[in-house]
Amino acid sequence: MTQAAFLTACRNAIGATQVLTDPHDTAPYLTDWRRRYTGAACAVLCPATPDEVAALVKLAVEHRIALVPQGGNTGLAGGATPDASGAQAVISLRRLNRVRDIDPHNNTITVEAGVILAEVQRHAAEAGRLFxxxxxxxxxxxxxxxxxxxxxxxxxxxxxxxxxxxxxxEVVTAQGELWDGLRGLRKDNTGYDLRDLFIGAEGTLGIITAAVLKLHPQPAARVTALAALASPHAALDFLSLTQRVAGPLLTGFELMSDFCLRLVGRHFEQMRYPFAEPHAQVVLLELSDSESEEHARGLFERLMETALEEGLVEDAVVAENLTQSRAFWNLREHIPLAQAEEGLNIKHDIAVPISRIGHFIEETDAAIAQAVPGVRMVTFGHLGDGNLHYNVQAPEGVDAKAFLKTWQSPINQLVYDSVHRHRGSISAEHGLGQLKIDEAMHYKQDIEVQLMRAVKHALDPLNLMNPGKVLR
Structure with a gap:
């Protein structure tokens, strides 16, 4: 079977205009978001329905063509980029972009795989719900x-x-069969949880074509604040206090080091450092209240009074309006942009048990500083769930490309060894893709890898679903 025969069959299945082979047309699909990986493909396939996806997978099986599923191509680990052989085909899900149903009583929305996340949020809001x-x-x-x-x-x-x-x-299997699991149930004790098997698998077991997603009530008010603290240990104590006082109202708790905010101010002058004096750590926290803004602000005031009295917080500022709240979040969201402006850096998306975060930062910072004096640590992330973006910027005045070439591998090993000692994960929310596959195989137990391989072989025996990702 030849690629030419495969492409002819694909054109017959979904239309010639939806089988892209011209380099100008395929280029946007072949390079990852960070421009770390650029591959080649025999074609980019653009189906419009789950049945068309299923037909393409059956053709891929018949012609032994590997498929690389791709959504918005915003991944950070190279999971949606083909290899350099030119033998694989990218299958873009962007045309599967229908919102099929919104059920306010069941608090669910059913959408196809190509729907943009912001569109799901918008449709939920129009129905008086929150995604x-x-x-x-x-x-x-x-x-x-x-x-x-x-x-x-x-x-x-x-x-x-x-x-x-x-x-x-809803999933197209590696054999081209369409599984309809769009049941929208909170309770279903009827066997293996196939849904959870496909989630997080990065398209290596099958292709997700649609999903039933949970919605939540829209909060009556959101209140945002910045709190300055002396250390990550103080931030953890403050998190415990906040959870005790606010309970389920706490929806965001983001940690940002002083250097993160200084970096944002350096490259985005309109974003001022939020405090008169420097502080080692700053926490951005947000409460979502179902009662009223007055109730949320009263809760915030009691929380901050207690935190200041107990010496957990050195200073604090509460957003007075939506504009100021947005400005607080902009500080957090511009950290990656400021890093990019500062130059290439070594990125890590790691998770450790929440109680270990302070010790992890102290120990790993010290090990990296000893190995490479003068490095600048860009540490920020979702403290409330144990996920840190633990990034390493070159010393001031050092060429960033040369720094990465020399130090990326040694620093990665330092960080990942420390994560492993603290019983954490080397990928918290970005996936493995092709970026971290070797490290994942190194740190996982043999039995864990064997079980993963058994699942992969059972569901995709021909290894045509996104090969070379997640698992070797």
Missing amino acids: PLSLAAEGSCTIGGNLATNAGGTGVLRYGNTRELCLGL
Whole structure:
């Protein structure tokens, strides 16, 4: 069987205009978001329905063509980029972009895999509901990609990862069969949880084509604040106090080091440092109240009074309006942009048990500083769920490319060894893709890898579903 025969069959199945082979047309699909990986493909396939996806998978099986599923192509680990052989085909889910149903009584929305995350949020809001998944790429990432990587974001503390927000899936299997699991049930004890098997699998077991997602009531008020603290240990104590006082109203608790905010101010002059004096750590916290803004602000005032009295917080400022709240969140969201402006850096998306975060930062910072004096640590992330973006910027005045070439591998090993000692994960919310596959195989137990391989072989015996990702 030849590629030419495969492409002819694909054109017959979905239309010639939806089988892209011209380099100008395929280029946007072949390079990952960070421009770390660029692959080649025999074609980019653009089906419009789950049945068309199923037909293409059957053709791929017949012609032994590997498929690389892709959504918005906003992934950060190269999971949706083909290899360099030119033998694989990218299958883009962007045309599967229908909102099929909104059920306010069941608090669910059923959407196809190519629907943009921001569109899901908008449709939920129009129905008087909240879809709480929120992350920087929400204007371009797709629900299929969010599910494939089990995306996290800023609301995990209250609402959970994407897995916790999904009740049912529709999936095209590696054999081209369509499984309709769009049941929308909170309780279903009828066997293996196939839904959770496909979520987070990065398209290596099958292709997600639609999902039933949980909705929540819209909060009556959101109140945002910044709190300055002396250390990550103080931030953890403050988190415990906040959870005790606010309970389920706490929806965001983001940690940002002093250097993170200084970096934002350096490259985005309109974003001022929020306090008169420097502080080692700053926490951005948000409460979502179902009662009223007055109730939320009263709760905030009691929380801050207690935190200041107990010496946990050195200073604090509460947003007075939506504009100021947005400005607080902009500080947090511009940290990755400021890093990019500062130059290439070594990124880590890690998770450790929440109680270990302070010790992890202290020990790992010290080890990296000893190895490379003068490095600058850009540490920020979702403290409330144990996920840190633990990034390393080159010393001032050092060429960033040369720094990465020399130090990326040694620093990665330092960080990942420390994560492993603290019983953490080397990928918290970005997935493994092709970026971290070797490290994952190194740190996982042999039995864990064997079980993963058994699942992969059982569901995709021909290894045609996104090969070379997640698992070797």
